[in-house]
Amino acid sequence: MNNYYDKKPTPVGGAPGTPVPSRTATDHFVKMNNRKNLEITGVKEVDSFDNEEFLLETTMGYLIVRGQNLQMKNLDVGQGVVTIKGKIYELSYVDEHEEKAKGFFSKLFR
Secondary structure: OOOHHHOOOOOOOOOOOOOOOOOOOOOOOEEEEOOOEEEEOOEEEEEEEOOOEEEEEEOOEEEEEEEEEEEEEEEEOOOOEEEEEEEEEEEEEEOOOOOOOHHHHHHHOO
16 A cells, blocks of 8 residues: 655755756645645545535645635646635545545435
8 A cells, every 4th residue: 555655855956056846747846825825736536526626636636626706817737736725614634444525426426
């Protein structure tokens, strides 16, 4: 079983004069600005989305983004970057052993 938390971090920087490694598609960062703009890297796939919820598969597991008036502003599949705009209420990760996005699918099949 793959444990996301045991992965070694990618080194950043180095000795003076050595090139700085660039981010790869496997790096996972979440950057939020004023609960209105969200930039996520390390996205493998956008499983589903609507104006209240996004389900993203990232290199660190499934990420659910919940909010109001959510819109995908940018999707760069090659770099694994997604930018979401709207009012952000919640970010939550779903571990592999849990049901994938239980809340999302339970809404669909009620």
